[in-house]
Amino acid sequence: MFGMEDPGIWMAYLLAFACLIFALWYGLSRWNREETDD
Amino acid sequence: MNTLQLGIIVIVYMFIVAWLGYLGYRRTKNANDYLLAGRKVNPVIMALSYGATFISASAIVGFGGVAATFGMGIQWLCLLNMFTGVVIAFIFFGKRTRKLGSAYNARTFPQFLGLHYRSRTIQILVAAVIFMGMPLYAAVVMKGGAVFIEQMFHVDLHLALLVFTLIVAAYVITGGIKGVLYTDALQAVIMFACMLFLLFGFYRVLGMNFTDANRALTDLAPQVPERLQALGHQGWTRMPVAGSPQWYTLVTSLIMGVGIGCLAQPQLVVRFMMVDSAKQLNRGVLIGCVFLIVTVGAIYHVGALSNLFFWKTQGVVASEAVRDMDKIIPLLIDQAMPQWFSAFFMLCILSASMSTLSAQFHTMGAAFGSDVFPKLRSSQNAHSTFSVRVGVLISILLSYIICYTLSAGIIARGTALFMGVCAATFLPAYFCSLYWKRATRQGALASLWVGLGVSMFVMLFIHRAEAGSVGLCRLLTGRDVLLDVYPWYAVDPILYALPMSVLAIVLGSLLTKRKRENAAG
Numbered sequence A: 001m002f003g004m005e006d007p008g009i010w011m012a013y014l015l016a017f018a019c020l021i022f023a024l025w026y027g028l029s030r031w032n033r034e035e036t037d038d
Numbered sequence B: 001m002n003t004l005q006l007g008i009i010v011i012v013y014m015f016i017v018a019w020l021g022y023l024g025y026r027r028t029k030n031a032n033d034y035l036l037a038g039r040k041v042n043p044v045i046m047a048l049s050y051g052a053t054f055i056s057a058s059a060i061v062g063f064g065g066v067a068a069t070f071g072m073g074i075q076w077l078c079l080l081n082m083f084t085g086v087v088i089a090f091i092f093f094g095k096r097t098r099k100l101g102s103a104y105n106a107r108t109f110p111q112f113l114g115l116h117y118r119s120r121t122i123q124i125l126v127a128a129v130i131f132m133g134m135p136l137y138a139a140v141v142m143k144g145g146a147v148f149i150e151q152m153f154h155v156d157l158h159l160a161l162l163v164f165t166l167i168v169a170a171y172v173i174t175g176g177i178k179g180v181l182y183t184d185a186l187q188a189v190i191m192f193a194c195m196l197f198l199l200f201g202f203y204r205v206l207g208m209n210f211t212d213a214n215r216a217l218t219d220l221a222p223q224v225p226e227r228l229q230a231l232g233h234q235g236w237t238r239m240p241v242a243g244s245p246q247w248y249t250l251v252t253s254l255i256m257g258v259g260i261g262c263l264a265q266p267q268l269v270v271r272f273m274m275v276d277s278a279k280q281l282n283r284g285v286l287i288g289c290v291f292l293i294v295t296v297g298a299i300y301h302v303g304a305l306s307n308l309f310f311w312k313t314q315g316v317v318a319s320e321a322v323r324d325m326d327k328i329i330p331l332l333i334d335q336a337m338p339q340w341f342s343a344f345f346m347l348c349i350l351s352a353s354m355s356t357l358s359a360q361f362h363t364m365g366a367a368f369g370s371d372v373f374p375k376l377r378s379s380q381n382a383h384s385t386f387s388v389r390v391g392v393l394i395s396i397l398l399s400y401i402i403c404y405t406l407s408a409g410i411i412a413r414g415t416a417l418f419m420g421v422c423a424a425t426f427l428p429a430y431f432c433s434l435y436w437k438r439a440t441r442q443g444a445l446a447s448l449w450v451g452l453g454v455s456m457f458v459m460l461f462i463h464r465a466e467a468g469s470v471g472l473c474r475l476l477t478g479r480d481v482l483l484d485v486y487p488w489y490a491v492d493p494i495l496y497a498l499p500m501s502v503l504a505i506v507l508g509s510l511l512t513k514r515k516r517e518n519a520a521g
Helices: A007-029 B003-026 B031-039 B043-054 B057-070 B072-104 B109-116 B120-153 B157-206 B210-219 B245-264 B266-272 B278-314 B325-336 B339-372 B386-403 B411-435 B441-461 B464-470 B472-477 B493-520
Strands: none
Touching (some): B031 B339, B057 B120, B057 B339, B057 B411, B157 B278, B157 B339, B278 B325, B339 B386
């Protein structure tokens, strides 16, 4: 995938982008939400 | 670009940093301001400061060199930096730390643990580990910055080190955490912009797209030097042979040591206590992840691809172009990128070093002045910051001395080493303070001692990378390591010490609870 034959490598890239998308969703959806801290 | 022009750019940068440090000084009224910025830090500044503190010259120069030598496997560390260092840290550790820290009115990480477990001994022990262990990490960061300045300006390493240290010392001692935060935010922006440009600029230099470059790097695998093949290297787009020495170094030391160790870094944890609501930490998740994937992801990727550049221009791979891993990235920037970018990259390295170093000095100073010697004051004022400032000064001197004893290629390993010790020593007690109400003072103390003791023992007698160079084991037993059986001497101390530290807090807490219940019954 993407010129990398080892799943041990391209999985790291894929998961890093998944993590970035989660962070964008998490941060934006709670940008002004007051929070339980529990 | 000549040395004079470079000098002017650096002087302008230093003036801006000094002005931000002065701004911090003007806005610091008492010890609470000096240590926690009054718990009212803007979330963007907090997240940028967290990222800039996290990413030092070690990450850029040291781990970039690791990527150039070992390949793209180091990107697992980028993933862990984002996932554990930001997502897990902010959501599962940060919110509770902020809430409890505010309830306890804790101003430092040792004080937080000491107040939670109601133990002055725990506070002093944690502070002592920070004050005695962190100078090694600070020295590694200092070296990363100074080596780069030496190469760029062709000035004496000792002079580079002295000037660099004095400037950071000036704004940390006077400006406190506000000075550190303001300068961190500027430095984070410089690092982000520089790494983003490096990533796209380097692809232009190579004249390839993402997939083509990866394919070309895959095809370069037969050129892996024999000395690296013997260690398990299979090419720069493949993981090392599972169970090989290189695999153990990459996975147990660099990826796990830093990836887990970042959860218990005192200079990072204290930033959770600087904001006034959980909302600010939610915003930090977004800012922190975007910052890390660009800064860390870019340099690891470019580091691995540097082999294509060196192969094309010199007919050798990166680790043959220069043997010292810590010098690969500076050489690449010097040879591959436009001259003006070298100046920009130099500001980036200065920023990365200064932002991490300032946080380390501040944390060590707080451990000395606020946790161990809180009664050391120049006046009767309870809000005096005199003792913390003395602590900062002593920690700078200690780090400066250690920096002169460091060997070549130490930058990435030294970082992993300190983070691993932090994880094994602090993480179980810190985690239980947030999530396990049955954890007792005795359990926490047992965990701290076991984590620290096992880490030190493995470093001195089992793990060849440290035991061999320290030489204590050879002095006492005549052998480099006690267990000369593979893979035991290749496994990082964190894999021995962290499970035992966890076991210590669980057993210690259950046994002391039981004793108390028996006494009550």
